[in-house]
Amino acid sequence: MNLLSLRYFVEVANTLNFTEASRNLHVSQPGISQQIHILEKQLGVKLLYRTTRSVELTEEGKYLLEKVAPSFNQIENTVSNVMNTTQMPFLVKIATIPSAASLYLPKIMKNLHEQFPDIEFNIKETTSAHATELIKSREYHIGFIRTQDNFHSFNQMEVEHLELNRSPLVAVVSANHKLASQQKIHLKELKDDFFLHYDSDQSPALHDLLQTACEEAGFTPKTICSGSELLTISNLVSNNFVVTLMPMDMFQLIDSKRIICLGLEGNQLESSISAVWEESPYIRKNTKYMLEILSKLKSNL
Structure with a gap:
């Protein structure tokens, strides 16, 4: 008991x-x-x-x-x-995927700092899987991870969550790709291309999104490599070596004119970024303050 x-x-x-x-x-x-x-x-x-x-x-x-x-x-x-x-330094430890670090953390941290001028932040950019483990082990106060639109396994993960935003799935190809002149495509048009996939352990939501999208389009992606680092993805795609799928908010972080994104006809899959924290009735004050700020800012993130 x-x-x-x-x-x-x-x-x-x-x-x-x-x-x-x-x-x-x-x-x-x-x-x-x-x-x-x-x-x-x-x-x-x-x-x-x-x-x-x-x-x-x-x-x-x-x-x-x-x-x-x-x-x-x-x-x-x-x-x-x-x-x-208890007198202790007011330190908030955040484990986050790169997308959330760029899109949400600046506004969240600024608001929290205005409320608590002495606050300090420790930010670790990592994968969704690792961020979740850091929260469960209580090493970090709050995490920001990538989730699917049909993601229902937070109870099994032993964490609480707050969904912040959703983003549609897009195809990412080289500016020199044969379909680059189109704004939207049917995903099946990429069935003969080599795909950069995502690691199922480190980026499970992205892996499942890509796999599900291709299977719903009637084919299995021809995977030639896997990874989740944006710089690596950008370099491989820009050289017209591979194509991939990613959420629009993730694509917007790539600073390159050598790759483009294409909308997907008939595809309704989305990805979301969620805040996660430990499942406990006694939430640490560092986490509590972050959650209060998130609740206030959620509609403007």
Whole structure:
């Protein structure tokens, strides 16, 4: 039995509303449900009656709430006092993919610095997979990763998330490519070209997007190399050696007139950039301040 499961139960029991509990805890509803299910399984009793319209406590649930709620109030007060009195440098550690570092971090950091002039930032540019691991291990406070438009595995990743923006998928080819004069193409027109693919471990969202797009177009990409570094991609594509697919926001970071992007007819796939942080009812103050800024700026990012 762990404190996390009990904390989630107490919040739901007090509010009798999963949506409100999710908002108060900054944790997804599926994540809360999963922890309460684990607690019920460990105790061998049902704690909640949940329907589509209401949540009610069982007799066992009422008894448990009565006994543990005061303890949790004391724990939270103690944690809050420690967080507010401990004197330590206000350092925010951010693990991010290059796209987010260029598109979002300047505005986020500027706003946070205006609110806290003594703040310092430690930024690590890395892959989505590595950024997620750094968040799960608590080495970094917040991460920015690439996700698909149908990405639903945050619960399995043991992180919370906030989607910031979405971007359509485009084809990226050399300015000397035979299709370069067109604004839009059918992806199948590239089936005979060599593709630069993405590593499935380090850039899973980009890998799955490219693979899915090609398969939906009726072919398997002829992969000759893989990678995710923009400079490498730019050099290989500009020499008309390979083609690739990438989100438009990623393409906009490439400073080269030797490559162009082409819209994809009939393709609705998108990629998003999401902020991720540790799944915990006790969010570190460094992370909390970042999330407050993100919530305010989200519509303007």
